[in-house]
Amino acid sequence: MSNTFQVDLRGIVDLLSHHLYASPRVYVRELLQNAVDAITATASEDGRVEITTGADALRVSDNGIGLTEAQVHELLATIGRSSKRDELGFARHEFLGQFGIGLLSCFLVADEIRVHTRRAGAPAVLWTGYSDGRYEVRPGEDREPGTTVTLLPRRGVETLLSGATVKELAELYGSLLPVTVEVDGVPVTSGELPWKTGREAYCQRVFGFTPFDVVEINVPEAGLTGAAFVLPTAVNPAARGGHRVYLKRMLLAENIEGLLPEWAFFARCVVDSTELRPTASREALYEDGLLDDVRDAIADQLRGWLVRLAATDPRRLARFLGVHHLGVKALALHDDEMLRLVEQWWPMETNMGRVTLAEFRERHGVIRYAATTDEFHQLSAVAAAQDIGLINGGYVYDADIIERLATVDRTVRVERLEPTDLTTRFSSLDAETELRLRPFLAVAQRRLDKLGCEVVIRAYDPATVPALYLVSRAAAFHDEFTTSRDKADDLWGGVLDALSQVAAPERPQLVLNHRNPLVRRVLGLADPELAGLAVESLYGQALMLGHHPIRPADAALLNTSFLGLLNRAVTAEEQK
Numbered sequence: 306m307s308n309t310f311q312v313d314l315r316g317i318v319d320l321l322s323h324h325l326y327a328s329p330r331v332y333v334r335e336l337l338q339n340a341v342d343a344i345t346a347t348a349s350e351d352g353r354v355e356i357t358t359g360a361d362a363l364r365v366s367d368n369g370i371g372l373t374e375a376q377v378h379e380l381l382a383t384i385g386r387s388s389k390r391d392e393l394g395f396a397r398h399e400f401l402g403q404f405g406i407g408l409l410s411c412f413l414v415a416d417e418i419r420v421h422t423r424r425a426g427a428p429a430v431l432w433t434g435y436s437d438g439r440y441e442v443r444p445g446e447d448r449e450p451g452t453t454v455t456l457l458p459r460r461g462v463e464t465l466l467s468g469a470t471v472k473e474l475a476e477l478y479g480s481l482l483p484v485t486v487e488v489d490g491v492p493v494t495s496g497e498l499p500w501k502t503g504r505e506a507y508c509q510r511v512f513g514f515t516p517f518d519v520v521e522i523n524v525p526e527a528g529l530t531g532a533a534f535v536l537p538t539a540v541n542p543a544a545r546g547g548h549r550v551y552l553k554r555m556l557l558a559e560n561i562e563g564l565l566p567e568w569a570f571f572a573r574c575v576v577d578s579t580e581l582r583p584t585a586s587r588e589a590l591y592e593d594g595l596l597d598d599v600r601d602a603i604a605d606q607l608r609g610w611l612v613r614l615a616a617t618d619p620r621r622l623a624r625f626l627g628v629h630h631l632g633v634k635a636l637a638l639h640d641d642e643m644l645r646l647v648e649q650w651w652p653m654e655t656n657m658g659r660v661t662l663a664e665f666r667e668r669h670g671v672i673r674y675a676a677t678t679d680e681f682h683q684l685s686a687v688a689a690a691q692d693i694g695l696i697n698g699g700y701v702y703d704a705d706i707i708e709r710l711a712t713v714d715r716t717v718r719v720e721r722l723e724p725t726d727l728t729t730r731f732s733s734l735d736a737e738t739e740l741r742l743r744p745f746l747a748v749a750q751r752r753l754d755k756l757g758c759e760v761v762i763r764a765y766d767p768a769t770v771p772a773l774y775l776v777s778r779a780a781a782f783h784d785e786f787t788t789s790r791d792k793a794d795d796l797w798g799g800v801l802d803a804l805s806q807v808a809a810p811e812r813p814q815l816v817l818n819h820r821n822p823l824v825r826r827v828l829g830l831a832d833p834e835l836a837g838l839a840v841e842s843l844y845g846q847a848l849m850l851g852h853h854p855i856r857p858a859d860a861a862l863l864n865t866s867f868l869g870l871l872n873r874a875v876t877a878e879e880q881k
């Protein structure tokens with residue numbers, strides 16, 4: 306037995322209003338669109354849509370193609386049926402609509418919809434649809450070819466059909482349409498694409514900012530023109546900005562995502578396309594190959610703008626990078642041109658001031674960097690004193706960018722500097738001095754053993770630095786490891802213990818500087834207790850100099866060594 310599906314119109318309208326459309330305000334867009342499509346079907350040059358508002362009803366009249374009685378039955382009363390698809394079910398290119406559900410959106414604001422329509426050469430028809438699913442068709446009063454849709458407002462939503470709201474919505478969605486649209490006798494269409502003329506003023510009015518620059522966009526295969534406005538201030542790269550998209554000059558939505566690749570978060574676009582397709586809610590673009598191509602083409606045009614800026618106006622480019630460097634750097638991780646741009650123009654922090662990677666290479670040959678800001682702080686002063694240029698690769702993307710540079714250009718030499726690499730550059734002491742200092746070293750080592758630190762004496766510049774605390778990557782890992790072990794419960798602690806046997810730690814080193822005059826005096830102290838206190842306070846000072854974390858054991862040591870030294874100084878003064 307074959308049956309036909311029944312449709313519960315209330316259920317469908319509920320589905321549309323709660324799950325498809327973002328707001329009932331879209332009903333104006335759907336009505337406008339039907340009117341424009343009906344005019345397109347006549348191929349007339351003189352299309353007009355007249356909207357009149359009033360307390361009793363809203364009327365939308367067009368001089369479009371109109372419908373015969375048979376079409377009224379077929380198209381208006383059949384959900385999902387549309388005259389805008391071809392025999393194979395594909396959307397016909399010239400129309401805005403395609404899904405056959407748009408008219409239903411009127412039930413979001415009205416309980417009764419009347420369509421008074423006439424196709425040239427056929428009698429006029431009046432169709433009345435009710436939100437409970439009934440409809441009636443009867444002969445209509447004679448009229449010019451075209452259609453008038455009348456909505457009788459539902460109680461409670463009258464403001465959505467008020468003159469002011471309808472004018473605002475008609476202007477929002479339809480101001481660029483190629484037909485004349487009037488609301489209560491006042492035209493809302495201007496015809497011109499406003500971003501073609503006063504671009505800055507348009508950006509200010511629509512997006513609320515004065516653009517840093519405007520990039521013209523053209524993607525002929527999608528019949529797309531538009532403008533990308535470069536934001537004058539930094540934005541969170543994770544916050545995806547929306548774009549204003551028109552399809553065949555009808556506003557699709559003001560906040561469309563996914564038109565640009567993620568890295569281009571510094572631009573807001575307005576575009577009009579004849580070929581891109583909407584989703585059924587008409588609030589997003591349909592993801593297809595064409596949208597991919599459009600995204601790539603716009604990305605190319607933005608990239609081209611950046612490269613041109615570098616060539617013609619480097620100061621302006623520097624200003625741009627000052628604001629949007631994060632986005633550009635993110636892009637440099639997979640785009641060679643952007644990588645070159647960062648190399649040439651983005652000044653990085655080094656121990657010799659801010660310089661670009663290109664300048665750094667020219668000066669030092671090798672791009673030497675510390676992978677974290679902590680490592681950089683440990684090393685920068687000492688490296689500078691030895692004329693070793695060092696870049697702080699600790700900022701977001703910087704270390705990765707440096708490494709990538711070496712992979713795309715074989716002539717670039719990159720070296721990651723480890724704290725312990727520096728000790729190998731420090732001079733060892735002569736054998737005789739080493740021998741003489743052994744008893745001191747033994748005292749010092751005993752004092753710092755409990756902190757897991759090894760004491761060594763070397764001679765290095767700058768002589769003003771008395772001691773350095775150097776942590777190798779392996780030792781830093783081990784430190785974190787033991788801290789977690791101390792905090793972990795038994796079960797997890799057991800797991801960590803097992804792992805710790807695999808990680809052979811290199812101990813952190815306190816490297817006393819034999820060139821420092823105060824250190825030399827400390828090394829000559831006869832009193833082992835005073836020597837111990839001095840080593841402990843040098844340890845504390847070196848920790849702070851290198852921005853190392855101060856653990857509770859370190860804080861306790863700092864405290865006792867400071868008080869011990871103070872006690873000594875006061876006692877000495879009292880005994881004078």
Ligand SMILES: Nc1ncnc2c1ncn2[C@@H]1O[C@H](COP(=O)(O)OP(=O)(O)OP(=O)(O)O)[C@@H](O)[C@H]1O
Pocket residue numbers: 335338339340343367369370371372380381386387388389401402403404405406407408409451452
């Ligand atoms: N003003 C009008 N003049 C002539 N025909 C109309 C008019 N409004 C609606 N129609 C007819 O009714 C059909 C259904 O309209 P509806 O708005 O529900 O869907 P659609 O415009 O085809 O597609 P979409 O759901 O994408 O808007 C249309 O395909 C069209 O044939």
